Amino acid sequence: MKHTLRRRSFIHAFGAVPLIGSGLTLAAPAFAQGAKVTLKYANNLPLSHPMNIRAKEASYAIKQETQGAVDLQIFPSGQMGSDTDMLSQVRAGAIDFMTLGGDVLSTLVPVASICSVGFVFKNYDEVWAAMDGDLGAHIREAIGKAGLFAMEKSWDNGFRQITTSGKPVNTPADLKGMKIRVPVSPLWTSLFKAFDASPTSINFSEVYSALQTKVVEGQENPLALIDAIRLYEVQKFCSLTGHIWSNYWFLANARGWNKLPKDIQTVMAKHLNAAGVNERADLVALNTKLEGQLAAKGLVFNKVDTAAFRTALQKSGFYADWSKKYGKDAWAVLEKYAGALA
Template identity: 60%
Template sequence: MTIMTRRAFVGTTGLATLALSMPAVKRARAADFRYKYANNLPVTHPLNIRAKEAAAAISKDTNGRFEMQIFPNNQLGSDTDVLGQLRSGAVEFFTLSGLILSTLVPVASINGIGFAFPDYATVWKAMDGELGAYIRGQIDKAGLVVMEKIWDNGFRQITSSTKPIATPADLKGFKIRVPVSPLWTSMFEAFGASPTSINFAEVYTSLQTKVVEGQENPLAIIQTAKLYEVQKYCSMTNHMWDGFWFLANKDMWDAVPKDIQDVVAKHINAAAIEARKDTAALN
């Protein structure tokens, strides 16, 4: 697989959707397992591009027995809503930031400590190493299944409609949207900002209507979610690295035969590695 540019992502989205939707019609009756995969990212984001490739490979290698249906862009609800659906079995797969998952698994937020990672080499040494293994063990104890490789979300940057954020002092009184996580809130409160927890599905509207002045996200999300349309400044703060754990409902996962589990996990983990390259290129 090759690294995709912004132009390639946008240009191939329509073709990828058509290419994957047609075989799905043929496989629908034959599939023994039709599992829903939800995420909160635009269809043009690397995560969804690579997830579509993984879904096609899984279907092929299981001879159509396993079909992964992708629901991007909060189609099935907000992050907190879908986490509940995942736990109940209404949704089988979900990718979620560790900082939001920390409402269920507290240690999952550890990668979100401000300025903990100076670069990607340090990130992957930790998250593909002992730290990542420990977090996955805690997720397992919470009754969820988690894939081995965490998906890259990227280093987070601050955008604003009112002023550039050049120094910590610029955050004083700054009304900023943060995800629903105590760690995000406490970090920006420490800088004297005024953080508001808002689910990602409502971020664009909240910025557009001036409920908040700014937000913080990796460049890939700022680009694919078109947040630049409602923001004027982007400050390269690199204040936090964030990633998505690929989660599964345990009962639904255990219902899948081991040989098919192995195929699904193999392609999901491989897609995560490819998406890391894509996201790094966009960032």
């Protein structure tokens, strides 16, 4: 149902309501004279990424539908700090919203990374059935218990691929001993240790320099991010492993979110969730053309037999170990969509 919010309803709703991030309490007369709610949304991606393009559209739509009352300001490219910095600021209320991957969020909400268990999802049909279904609901419930609010629709970060400077990755054996950058996440570290690699946790903002200075030989990210931060300048090979699908949750401080009037929540959720769904389609379209564009910039691509990697993880006990860490209930929800793993 389309929501039409009139100025009168906003005046009534905002009367003496504390506003998250603003430090203000607006009485009805102040709002009637043009007062606004200014909210901060931060992320670590460049403005050119589909996430920020769609977030900007959502911000405009929110402002339009609220008749200028809500101004969602976007701070991209890590302007507010690293992922871990921004998460701390959201929890403290210094930032109102952020988008964060399940990898980093798992340091606070362990089950948030379950959708990124290695070599689980084969395609997007499996991904969105799970994330728009019981698996996504299970994760959001856990996020809520940690004092955060997650929008219903998860945003796409894409299937991750491995880039390297020395040699391509064709088999699990090619990862043995390789120094590879991974996010600050126990799951990622565990995955590559299962292949006898040497994973190093480095924040996203430092990936380029770590590769440039040879602190690590390789890294893994979706093609959109490989292109966005110009990793083709410091990497030679791109192995299409699709080893992990990763997402972004659009998060808010739960206390701050709950202080917003219900009609404001409805408008914001509607447009932000729609933006998330549109971003998913954008990323698929982008990735279909990026391989050719990145190849033209010097990256050498190769495809791998993912079944060999999944078998290696089963033999190593990787799935069995993580099924215990996530718990039988969460693991059962995952296997509902991915099939038997351990």
